[in-house]
Amino acid sequence: MTVIHEINTRVWLSGLSERYGRRVTLGDVPGEVWDEVVLPGLDTVWLMGVWERSPAGLRIALHDESLMASLRAALPDLTEADIAGSPYCVRNYVERCRR
Numbered sequence: 001m002t003v004i005h006e007i008n009t010r011v012w013l014s015g016l017s018e019r020y021g022r023r024v025t026l027g028d029v030p031g032e033v034w035d036e037v038v039l040p041g042l043d044t045v046w047l048m049g050v051w052e053r054s055p056a057g058l059r060i061a062l063h064d065e066s067l068m069a070s071l072r073a074a075l076p077d078l079t080e081a082d083i084a085g086s087p088y089c090v091r092n093y094v095e096r097c098r099r
Helices: 009-020 031-037 055-062 065-074
Strands: 004-008 044-048
Touching (some): 004 009, 055 065
16 A cells, blocks of 8 residues: 655645745755655555646636635635645646756
């Protein structure tokens, strides 16, 4: 059996930023945090939503009345700024090579 720990990257980084009192990005997640994430018995950590999200997906979410109603029911103080769009509605996959 394979054990995968899926992390909503946007929410996780936001929480880490609050925890450390500064903006935390994937490039500077402290080592002790990775140690907290990669627990014994895990085979994979899946960082969900690290790609650039599509502006079209955001527009679709903001104009979906039933989606917005369900979000407001769960989060009464919800604002448009809280909506990031789907982490699976990717704008563009880009292969990057570091040299």
